[in-house]
Amino acid sequence: MKSTATCQRCQWLRAFLAMGFALIALIGMQPEAAQIVASMMxxxxxxxxxxxxxxxxxxxxxxxxxxxxxxxx
Known part of the structure; x- marks a missing residue:
């Protein structure tokens, strides 16, 4: 039988991609808030x-x- 457990690197990559997509969606919905965050960078x-x-x-x-x-x- 195949193991369904994912490696830790895959888990980190999935979390990174999920956060990135969420950030892109939030920036698209609230450009004013994105400008505030971008000014702090x-x-x-x-x-x-x-x-x-x-x-x-x-x-x-x-x-x-x-x-x-x-x-x-």
């Missing part, structure tokens, strides 16, 4: 720079861990 450039900075930090941390593991083994 940072600029796209700030988000991009923050993403690159956090990605760089994660890369160097993982590199540091990998170097320590390879030296120990």
């Amino acid at each position: 940072p600029a796209p450039l700030a988000l991009a720079v923050g993403g690159m900075f956090l990605g760089s930090l994660a890369f160097f941390f993982r590199l540091w861990v990998w170097v320590r593991i390879t030296k120990a083994g």
Whole structure:
């Protein structure tokens, strides 16, 4: 028999898509509220720079861990 249980990644994806569709529907119904929420968001450039900075930090941390593991083994 096949298992009907879904993996955790699938559950996260389904929740993300459901929230995204709900957000799109709410924005379509209430554009004034969407403008208020959009005004609280940072600029796209700030988000991009923050993403690159956090990605760089994660890369160097993982590199540091990998170097320590390879030296120990």
